[in-house]
Amino acid sequence: MSEPTLVDQLKQKFGAAITGSNLENVDPWIEVAPESIVAVCKYLRDEPSLAFDYCNSVTAVDYLHTDEKKAAKSEWQPHLEVVYHLFSMQHKHSLVLKAMLTRWKDDEVGELPEIDSVAHVWRTADWHERECYDLFGIHFIGHPNLRRILCPEDWVGHPLRKDYEMPLEYHGIRGR
Amino acid sequence: MSTVDDPRTIEFDVRTDEMLVNMGPQHPSTHGVLRLVLRTDGEIVSEVTPHLGYLHRCAEKIGENLTPRQFIPYTDRMDYLAGMNMNLGWALAIEKLMKYEPPEKGRHLRVIISEMGRIASHLVGMGAYGLDLGTFSPFLYAFRERERILDLFEEVCGARLTYSYLTVGGATADLPPGWVEKCEAFLTQLEPIIVEYHTLLTTNSIFIKRTAGIGVMSAATAIDYGTSGPVLRGSGVDHDLRRDGEEIYTAMYDGYAFEVIVEKNGHYPKDHQYPAVPKEAILGDCWHRFYVRMLEVMQSIDLVRQAIDRYSTATGNYGEPMKLNQKLPKGEVYLETEAPRGQMGFYIVSNGEAIPWRARARSSSFCNLSVTSELCRDCLIADVPAIVGSLDIVMGEIDR
Numbered sequence: 001m002s003e004p005t006l007v008d009q010l011k012q013k014f015g016a017a018i019t020g021s022n023l024e025n026v027d028p029w030i031e032v033a034p035e036s037i038v039a040v041c042k043y044l045r046d047e048p049s050l051a052f053d054y055c056n057s058v059t060a061v062d063y064l065h066t067d068e069k070k071a072a073k074s075e076w077q078p079h080l081e082v083v084y085h086l087f088s089m090q091h092k093h094s095l096v097l098k099a100m101l102t103r104w105k106d107d108e109v110g111e112l113p114e115i116d117s118v119a120h121v122w123r124t125a126d127w128h129e130r131e132c133y134d135l136f137g138i139h140f141i142g143h144p145n146l147r148r149i150l151c152p153e154d155w156v157g158h159p160l161r162k163d164y165e166m167p168l169e170y171h172g173i174r175g176r
Numbered sequence: 177m178s179t180v181d182d183p184r185t186i187e188f189d190v191r192t193d194e195m196l197v198n199m200g201p202q203h204p205s206t207h208g209v210l211r212l213v214l215r216t217d218g219e220i221v222s223e224v225t226p227h228l229g230y231l232h233r234c235a236e237k238i239g240e241n242l243t244p245r246q247f248i249p250y251t252d253r254m255d256y257l258a259g260m261n262m263n264l265g266w267a268l269a270i271e272k273l274m275k276y277e278p279p280e281k282g283r284h285l286r287v288i289i290s291e292m293g294r295i296a297s298h299l300v301g302m303g304a305y306g307l308d309l310g311t312f313s314p315f316l317y318a319f320r321e322r323e324r325i326l327d328l329f330e331e332v333c334g335a336r337l338t339y340s341y342l343t344v345g346g347a348t349a350d351l352p353p354g355w356v357e358k359c360e361a362f363l364t365q366l367e368p369i370i371v372e373y374h375t376l377l378t379t380n381s382i383f384i385k386r387t388a389g390i391g392v393m394s395a396a397t398a399i400d401y402g403t404s405g406p407v408l409r410g411s412g413v414d415h416d417l418r419r420d421g422e423e424i425y426t427a428m429y430d431g432y433a434f435e436v437i438v439e440k441n442g443h444y445p446k447d448h449q450y451p452a453v454p455k456e457a458i459l460g461d462c463w464h465r466f467y468v469r470m471l472e473v474m475q476s477i478d479l480v481r482q483a484i485d486r487y488s489t490a491t492g493n494y495g496e497p498m499k500l501n502q503k504l505p506k507g508e509v510y511l512e513t514e515a516p517r518g519q520m521g522f523y524i525v526s527n528g529e530a531i532p533w534r535a536r537a538r539s540s541s542f543c544n545l546s547v548t549s550e551l552c553r554d555c556l557i558a559d560v561p562a563i564v565g566s567l568d569i570v571m572g573e574i575d576r
Contacts, residue, residue, distance in 0.1 A: 025507050025508060026272060026273065026275075026507055026508070026509045027508065027509055027510055029508075053399055053400075054399050054402060055402055056402065056510070056512065056519070056521055056538060057510075057521055057523065057536070057538040059523060059536045059538075061525055061533070061534045062534075083523070085510050085521070085523070085538075089399055089413065089415055092420050096510065122400060122402065123400045123401045123402070123546070124400070124401055124402030124543055124546070126546065127542065127543070127546045135236070148229075149228060149229060150228065150229040150232045150575060150576075151229060151232065152229070159234060159237055160236060160237060160240075
């Protein structure tokens with residue numbers, strides 16, 4: 001499988017849903033529109049020539065400079081990326097998918113951004129999406145059990161966001 | 177429901193409602209601070225819900241605030257039974273980003289160390305599994321041998337658990353003089369002892385009764401849940417990153433003779449040397465997962481020997497550790513390596529500074545544990561420790 005042909009193949013099949021790609025990076029990636037992520041994932045899994053039956057990881061990256069000087073010089077606008085690492089047991093090839101989200105839904109601070117869950121495409125994604133929800137505050141629509149997984153259920157905030165501030169106190173335990 | 181007014185009825189009254197039983201987080205058979213909530217109907221478990229996070233130490237957040245060399249000690253504390261293999265995974269991921277190739281001698285040194293780590297880890301896995309099933313002696317035997325590996329590691333880097341030995345660029349030091357001979361002498365002693373262990377557990381009829389046919393996982397389920405390592409291979413999936421991984425990792429094992437330990441056409445590689453698979457065992461059950469681990473120990477012994485031969489004849493340096501505050505190239509990489517418990521992956525995003533923008537650890541045990549609820553459906557309460565134990569999880573790696 002070569003990445004450029006796969007990008008063309010996906011573009012032909014999904015058109016505007018494939019919003020971009022970076023083939024120069026060490027691990028090339030393909031960008032997918034958030035609303036089409038499930039359709040693309042299902043296709044990648046079920047198409048026999050691709051057969052991405054194994055999901056290595058689902059994770060996210062928060063792009064935000066908390067330092068104003070750095071933010072002014074930054075090449076990107078603040079956003080969140082959901083990153084999917086896929087692998088095919090049959091063909092032994094791998095793929096990286098990305099979906100871009102705004103940091104908050106409709107830019108309203110506190111409203112979690114949303115993307116469709118792929119937990120029913122690969123069961124691995126179930127816990128990985130829970131972790132993403134817990135640490136990044138991304139709402140996965142259609143997830144069977146979207147609860148915090150690493151932090152306690154009553155924890156406030158999403159620790160891996162760049163603007164996260166550690167609480168000063170939790171149930172009488174002093175922070176910092 | 178009867179009332180206690182008439183004591184004669186109590187004895188014959190069998191409670192048939194469901195009951196929630198809490199197992200852990202301090203239950204010895206859960207391998208650390210894992211809490212399982214069992215929904216039981218009498219002796220039958222209808223549902224298992226794992227609760228994790230008791231050992232969460234924000235490793236990924238810390239990774240965003242430290243340079244790669246500084247983060248190495250934190251990788252030790254992920255899978256603390258295989259610290260060397262965690263160091264290696266992180267080091268290789270950074271090296272992939274930097275497009276760095278360690279010298280030949282350093283590669284063979286890494287094979288020696290990481291395969292020794294695998295032996296030590298599988299020995300604990302074996303001993304602790306015996307403990308889960310109620311036999312104490314295999315645990316003592318396993319720790320006796322593991323102790324010798326820790327002695328060897330101590331001689332190499334001064335630490336017995338959190339090594340920080342393998343590092344980005346190579347290793348922190350070369351093997352001390354005379355170490356290789358000691359290592360070889362140890363392997364010669366270990367080989368017949370493993371045969372002894374097979375009589376302790378593998379062929380023990382009580383052990384077979386407790387594990388064979390219990391917790392059967394099909395290959396499709398194993399792949400769907402993203403399991404890896406001996407758990408995946410125990411279900412008959414022919415996949416090992418040492419052979420199928422990315423080039424930067426498989427280059428380490430270039431030219432080594434080894435076969436992936438997986439059942440093919442009813443046979444494991446070289447299985448005539450080991451006890452036969454009992455007829456009660458079904459591919460994908462607890463017994464097979466255990467057996468794969470035991471065979472991998474023998475395979476690792478062989479790999480260490482091959483590596484020692486190559487290391488002794490290799491010329492040049494063992495590698496140059498990267499500078500503590502060296503800037504990373506821009507870009508992002510993901511790399512998985514075959515740690516003893518499965519595929520340990522690191523995802524690094526760098527924006528060109530010395531500190532990564534994002535450091536993600538994909539834990540093998542995390543995925544391996546997620547299959548528990550599926551395997552424990554409608555099993556007996558006594559089988560829950562047998563199933564969880566056969567996955568050989570380490571909570572440090574799951575919670576990170």
